[in-house]
Amino acid sequence: VRGNGKIVQELESFFRGAGWNVIKVVWGREWDDLLARDSEGALRNLMNVTPDGDFQTYKAENGAFVREHFFGRDERAASLVKDYSDEQIWNLKRGGHDYRKVFAAYKAAMEHKGQPTVILAKTVKGYGLGPHFEGRNATHQMKKMTLDDLKLFRDQMQIPVTDAQLEENPYEPPYYHPGAQDETIQYMVERRRSLGGTLPQRRSNHTALSLPDDSVYALPKKGSGTQEVATTMAFVRLLKDLLRAKDFGHRIVPIIPDEARTFGMDAYFPTAKIYNPNGQNYTSVDRELLLAYKESPQGQIMHVGINEAGALAAFTSVGTSYATHGEPLIPVYVFYSMFGFQRTGDAQWAAGDQMARGFIIGATAGRTTLTGEGLQHADGHSHLLASTNPATVSYDPAYGYEIAHIVQAGLERMYGGEHPDPNVMYYITVYNEPIVQPKEPEDVDVDGIVRGIHRVSVGEGDGHRAQILASGVGLAWAHEAQKLLKDDWGVVADVWSVTSWTELRRDGLAADEHNFLHPSEEPRTAYITDKLAGSEGPIVAVSDFMHAVQDQIRQWVPRRYATLGAEGFGFSDTRAAARRQFKIDGPSIVVRTLQSLAEDGVVDRGLTAQAIEKYRLHDVNSGTSGNAGGES
Template sequence: RNATHQMKKLTLADLKAFRDHLRIPITDEQLEADLYRPPYYHPGMDSPEIQYLMGRRKELGGFVPERRSKHTEVTLPEDKVYEVANRGSGKQQAATTMAFVRLLKDLMRDKEFGKRIVPIIPDEARTFGMDAFFPTAKIYNPNGQNYLSVDRELVLAYKESISGQIVHAGINEAGSVAAFTAAGTSYATHGEPLIPVYVFYSMFGFQRTGDSFWAAADQMTRGFIIGATAGRTTLTGEGLQHADGHSPMLAATNPAVVTYDPAYGYEIGVIMRDGLNRMYGPGPADNDPSRNVMYYITVYNEPIVQPPAPAELDVEGIVKGIYLLAPAKIDGPRTQILASGVSVPWALEAQRILAEDWGVSADVWSVTSWTELRRDAMAAEEDAFLNPGQPARVPFVTEQLAGATGPIVAVTDYMKAVPDQIRQFLPNEFASLGADGFGFSDTRAAARRFFKNDIHSVVVRSLQMLARRGEVDAQAPAQAIEKYRLHNVNAGTTGNAGGDS
């Protein structure tokens, strides 16, 4: 029988036979003294064997990988680089994917910092609007471009170069994560920080290569992971293969991954700036473990009007996970709507309908990271557990919503377990609306009506919770279901049909 996996220790006879076979000069007495702690043998740096090994390693360029505790200082981008994220899209519509790409383009143009960015795109560069990078940044190929591309007549033609900045490993997520890891650890292996920015269809990230991201974390990789065409209902025209409703939950299992689901371009700007500062900004030592993080940012392909950054922007709220986006505009029975990513515009429309049709006063909160809110709250609980008798720290989410009265409706384009991460840390009655299941291949409006996470579902759920409290008419929920035809999948109106797939 094959007992390899069952043999955890060598017997004394086996150990002596092993010694004899390798001709190791250790005596029987030394082995018999302690079977489980045999002496370590090194032939000495001057021995022919060690000299040979050291010589070969020198010819190969030294020890690789070799971690360095110091690296070249990084000059981070100035404030003006982030202006493109803060000014919004004016009257034009732009998906958060495009808002991200515009910011990335300006970051790459920065004279001091731009050269350190390594875009990694396994597929769909044109879908993401990143073909504009081809003529200037070019795709890296150590042998240059040795063929004529089929799109060579286009202004934004595919171009490879020995000085290219973009890594394109083909439609190969495993190879792309390997490139991400190599670039993201260069600060330690070569003393030269690079910022990998890996962009992919969100379903093809943690779903396919979660183990590789875990290995990247184990190697203390730093960089940005961009899950594009995110959400379970925003890209439904190509079947269920792209219906990502769970990547934030998968990402939450990796302690080195900081997950965000931003709604607007200005939120992306704040998040990316925070990530760069955390990795390479002033603060802890270069090799401090707190710097070894990977920011997972989900972006969508559904175009909306991107608003400019508010004058009094709650930067801390965006970074830590939640801020008040739109306070209620009327007095009435009170409710709170918490939304993330593409569902934030739905929450704002639900706020309007609740006020105009039902006289309900709703605050809308943008939740940029359910996971970071939970991690902060869990850390507060742990601190209170280990320090009895000391004043307990209040979790950030609890602190932000202190005084926010009424039931909470949390809505997301991911499964309900994503917002449920913070349920236990809020005293309010709490309901989650999300997209559980494999997906629904139809229009965005129909898919959202099917999953009951659309605008009118937020309205009805709010009315149900208020009716139970006796704060609105008991018949209001049923009347709203009939009024908005909530049971009719084809009656959904949430979202639009724009955006590349």
Template sequence: SSWSDDQIWNLKRGGHDYRKLYAAYKAASEHNGRPTVILAKTIKGWTLGSHFEARNSTHQMKKMTIEDLIGFRDRLEIPVKDEAIDAKLPPYFHPGKDSPEYQYMMERRRELGGFIPTRRKVSKALPQPKDVSYESVRRGSGQQEVATTMAFVRLLKDLLKDPDIGKRFVPIIPDEARTFGMDSLFPTLKIYSPHGQTYTSVDRELMLSYKEATDGVILHEGINEAGSVASFTAVGSSYSTHDEPMIPIYIFYSMFGFQRTGDAFWLAGDQLVRGFVIGATAGRTTLNGEGLQHEDGHSLLLASTNPAVVAYDPAFGYELGHIVKDGLRRMYGENSENVYYYLTVYNEPYMQPEEPKKLDVDGLLKGMYLLKKAPRWRSKRVQILASGVSVNWALKAQELLNKDFRIAADVWSVTSWNELRRDGLNVDRHNLLNPDKQIKAFVTKQLKGRRGPVIAVSDFMRSVQDQIAPWVEQDFYSLGTDGFGLSDTRGALRRHFKVDAESIVIAALHQLAQKDVISNRKVKKAIKKYQINDVTAADAGNTEGSG
């Protein structure tokens, strides 16, 4: 060969040879008809010197020696003098704005559309929906039984009609739109497809048949939660990337949200995404026909680990209305915040009450408010805190305690255990740093002067309710649905997990007996009276909307 030893030693591996890389990329970009893979052989740590190159310890190497820096400079022919090299603070080199390298990079940037992606911290504030949009959930359902999932879909329909903000909403559905009653949106909003509808749908004879269109609004993703949360992230960050605030409404089986794609939800928080995530068919005993695979009793707990998530577990439609209204204000109004909302809704129909005339909206948004006071004349008292679908069990327990045991119970609707905990943590931090200016947590202030033990219940694990225990000054006892889900009637499941109305009564009596307010004999009598250990003795409950 006519090559010298130096020429041979200076040969680069293909992955480090710029001409070969350019030629390979050019050939690949000009080839049509099938995908092209470029295999490029490289050395890990290339140009960093003998201490780094091709060594498995590269990730453990934190600093370069003077010798390494000089070798790096020489290898890449960077014009930096020896005396300028400092091991602790190596100099940065800029070739100059007139250099060919800089000019080439700027030219490529311009050709590609500018310096993107870029982040905007602030985008334009959106006009807030008119009050009429919330009227359907505020007036209740009368004698008709409606699940909170249906109440939310009705609210969404009304928001979509708002002339100012309606076009900003983007419903995202990863699975069964009809399960959530969202098929009624198909004819008007249509399902987005870049190619339009290229098939004849099997349900074409139905009024609510599938309709795809290039100008469709709904993102119907199929069984693809990973793709759906990616869509949620793209839509929810559009205020920053495109200066066009959009409002993603991502609705899914609550079991398949934070559990299945929790890392992607963390990414959404990292990217300062805004929008609404709806965990439908929530509750370990409420979606009662699909066993341990679908029955969610812990998504609120998983959501609590994400600093960006504001999580609520509303019981009634009017609560949903206030939460959504406040969420739109916080995320899309003036001084918008980098949070997104997680709302759990249920598929069990029950009568949705009209919004109370003197509703404590501030308490509702902060996490809890007094829903129904107990009769004042009872001396023996308890406080029942419940969220979501369990508020109905608490109201029934209130009646049983009064009728069967002459015990008064105040019923509180806890819209957010998670937000109450956050408030408590903030108070703890304040008190730690301000010993002369001690303050109380919101839950502590709400329960101030309220007599009797606190019984906390939900259709989720006890850990969800236990989040607020450190700031409850009364005796505290939680009931929850710890364990795998099961398939049975709602009543049997609630009796099994000991969260039904009768179990709440037993818990209240037990706590009173612990303080010698009543005798243990009364607790035993109640256990026998309600056949509390017999799941078949429980009222089957409403079977509508079951899985």
């Protein structure tokens, strides 16, 4: 309803302007005789100039009110209904409630060729529910019908239920079914059968998937040697191998709303191709390139343009195909991380509600890592938004080998058949800052990577101890801080890669709930508590996200815990300057660690001030943490 306007005409203009055929079903058959006698167009004029708000009011009143306030505005129109009773005027229906006219509209739409057709049907909110409901603004808040309402509804819909049956318990009126042999039921069942079965329908069984073996994940585990590779590219290379995996790769559906070349995904174009049911009927501007744009009806990539809503709709459709069609497909939706949960969080909630399975890749992540594009791209909070979605399992990996284990664990959870909750979406943030990707250690802690934390470096030598927790690109700053602490202050720090702050928090909450509900059983401890139990010294945590991301685990950290984070809007400057501004770089970690040691009474408080002066912590131009360059 447009109170001061007319929504039907507004929508008609949009569709006609787009080249559609428009069929309007505005007035029921009871108006036909009046319109046929409207020789001077008085009634048509009233219909055209009366706003939606008035039409809603008419249906909340009665026939006498409509006679006076609608027809009575023009004596010529009033004369058309002078012989009508108030009840007859009240029974002048809107077109959307006239099944003959609705049928005629559908028939006309089916017979129209050469254009898509839209049917605009005018209806009344709460139609048939009686005067307390029909046309009322409060309809959506009214949960119960009174006994009189039930009787009116029964009479209007001609339902064979007696007064005695309704009066027996007005809060539990009987359900009426005409019987399986009723011609109406028979017709509905036959039509549904001919259209392919009942809808909506979720299939509990689907075609079995043959998941890739360990060899498919081998490349990221080898490291990058001397070459600097961003985690975005590490993921893209892994996805390329997954697309090639025998008996599996054809089930992956990359979804890219924009920037495929920025992410390095143009490498997929020649082989996987971009899906287009009409093929490619033009000569592409990049046709001379090895990785030229290729569209095909057999394409595997969904390249939807700058259309996050469309991309999420595609993700949901593909991610639920295991249940709606019995054929599992694995969507891999890649986007600028700032344009994910912030723009389409509601759609991602709906995807979770529909039990979609797949991977959501937040590329160019971090508040300080994607330089030069301003605050609209500076994501420092998507993991907080993701944490609110119960179906989202989020990770912020630092290295390619971590990504390999996370993706493998995700596929195993979704389609391995062993996990009690396979209906999840894995959100993985990746960055465009190039670093030398390390080789996977021989003693790699795979369980720790998947559950949220593993130690990547044990500090050597004697000295006061400390623990540094970091995720994503922040792990490089942690290593920098580890070296500065040892060389400049004689402090020995271990470095931990936190692959998922959110999963650690969920594990902690689960432990707390178990202890709350089972006080007589052996208490459980949170995974993060167990992992840090054998370590020494204060704990400092950092990432390229807000403090609140690291603060998620605070209540389960066993000792003094301090966090560093990027608060506020991002800005266009060098990575090093931005990290110094937010106080999340290597020297900032050093200062925060020294401060924590001083608060524990282990070192002199004056060391903190000395470190601030030594590293010129207040000078954004003195920051050095981070590499330049890197598109993906």
